[in-house]
Amino acid sequence: MDEQLFFKKLKSLYTSKEIFYFLSSLEAMSDTMASGALQRISEVEVDDNGLKNPEGVLENEVFRALCFQFEFESSKLSNTGLLNALQALVKLRIDPQSSLMTSLLSEVEERLRKGQLTLKNVCAFGESLLELEGPSCVTLEQIVNHMQGKDIEKWSPREMVMVYKMLQVTSGEGEQYQDLLNRMNGVTLTIVSQLNPKYTSIILNSLVVLHQTRAVALVTALCKHSVKHIPYFTGDELVNVLEAFLYFGHREQIFTEALETHVPKSIFTMHPQTVSKVMQYCCRKMILSKPIFDAVAEGFISDADRFTTDQIAEYIIPFGTLNYLPPSASSLFKKLETILHTRFNHFQPRTLLNLLHSCALIQRYPVNFMPKIFSPYFLQQLQAQPPGLDRTVTSQLTQLFLTVTLECPFYEGPKLLPKYQVKAFLTPHSSLDIHLLKRVKTGLLHLLKKRIYFASGVSTPYFYTVDIEIKLDEEGFVLPAAQCEEVHRRIALCIDGQNRFCVNSHNLLGEEAIKQRHLQLLGYEVVQIPFYEIESLQNCRKMAEYLHKKIFPHTCGLSC
Secondary structure: OOHHHHHHHHHOOOOHHHHHHHHHOOOOOOHHHHHHHHHHHHHHHEEOOEEOOHHHHHOOHHHHHHHHHHHHOHHHOOHHHHHHHHHHHHHOOOOOOOHHHHHHHHHHHHHHHOOOOOHHHHHHHHHHHHHHOHHHOHHHHHHHHHHHOOOHHHOOHHHHHHHHHHHHHHOOOOOOOHHHHHHHHHHHHHHHHHOOHHHHHHHHHHHHHOOOOOOHHHHHHHHHHHHHHHHHOOHHHHHHHHHHHHHOOOOOHHHHHHHHHHHHHHOOOOOHHHHHHHHHHHHHOOOOOHHHHHHHHHHHHHHHHHOOHHHHHHHHHHHHHOOOOOOOHHHHHHHHHHHHHHHHHHOOHHHHHHHHHHHHHOOOOOHHHHHHHOOHHHHHHHHHOOOOOOHHHHHHHHHHHHHHHHHOOOOOOOOOOHHHOOOOOOOOHHHOOHHHHHHHHHHHHHHHOOHHHOEEEEEOOOOOEEEEEEEEOOOOOEEOOOOOOOOOEEEEEEEEOHHHEOOOOOOEOHHHHHHHHHHHHOOOEEEEEEHHHHOOOOOHHHHHHHHHHHHOOOOOOOOO
């Protein structure tokens, strides 16, 4: 039968039964046709869970006859027939130790050693080995060594992708192939526009695994190129792309905008793990995207019962971190509370603490679960889970304790014992904009005339550190910062630089919002000095005038 007609007919068949019936009607066929038939069988009979009908395929007489011929006539096969058959049999999960697979593998290895395989053949062989044997396969190193001497400029995108994948499992932590990678990275940069969604995702993933932090131009080009593929990435492919953005510290506004279009339209069909990665990306990059967060909230309300405990936490924690309540907040947290009541003991202790702490940041108080969190049993569980009761954990516990004390006066459950409380909350060094603080201090000095009238970095008895504190007596006069008697009012100036806000936003992050809320409840008059209000002030006098209006709005200004 003519090969072109054969493959056209084969493509129209959708079950192994139809394919076997068709094959049994032929008197003879080439090895290319036979291997093509095996490939078609693997396409229609294999899904994500493996072979759909093992007995109906593997025990079929036509299938067994094909395998017999491939095993005992492997030396007579064309390169295409040999490698297509190998790929199909790997996909059909044929035992790698079987005499059939051993015969085919030995034949390909022999041809590789003799230099009888084309570049396309070598890549097809590498693909099969990756599926078959993974990282332990020594032959992959031989293939990579074979490829090093080839002209990379002539590789097709598929061949380039296959070598990246092989390098992922052969290079380990060493740099023995770094010269090859440098050449590949340079050539790949010239063909980025030709890469489809699958290849874009694979190469980005390879660059992460191979720690290619110096390939800045390639990473940037791939990240920009990935924008147009967002609607077409599979879930796993999008996860790879997002992980690359996170690993290389990359951020593209047009990428976020593409996600904002894609996620709301696809939220009910996206895999929860993919959505979790989108939320992790937004959270780590401090991107408050209301279209994404609102859609994710709806997806959670609808489908959270089938999520893992980690996925539940990954969906919810960014809402607290970025200090955002979606329109469906009431239903969202009602759903979360229902899940926690039924699955509380399924959560890892640290995951649970992170989840409940994030709820407290946005005033969704987990009061019903505090007795369990503060119980000796749960605290022992936290201590047993590495890294144990570190500073982060004890800070979260302390902040939860402070939250129920200040914001939930009706709470009458167990308290957090002093030995689990921190003396002061960790303030990340990056959270305070030193340049902004200096400008405010200079303005205050101009306003108050002497440095003794304000203090910076003031530790309070309530775990928080105040950026700048000003004390007033009963008549409203400013007292020296060191004075402790006759203090009637305390003003806490919060110097909020850009790093205390979500990216490109005036929305405070959750950690800063809860701090300002608590300082107010502890008796401070909180005055927020946000970067966007003072960045345009040209000189010291204008800064002083601004501070006067913010701190002393009811008194006469500097011009009086």
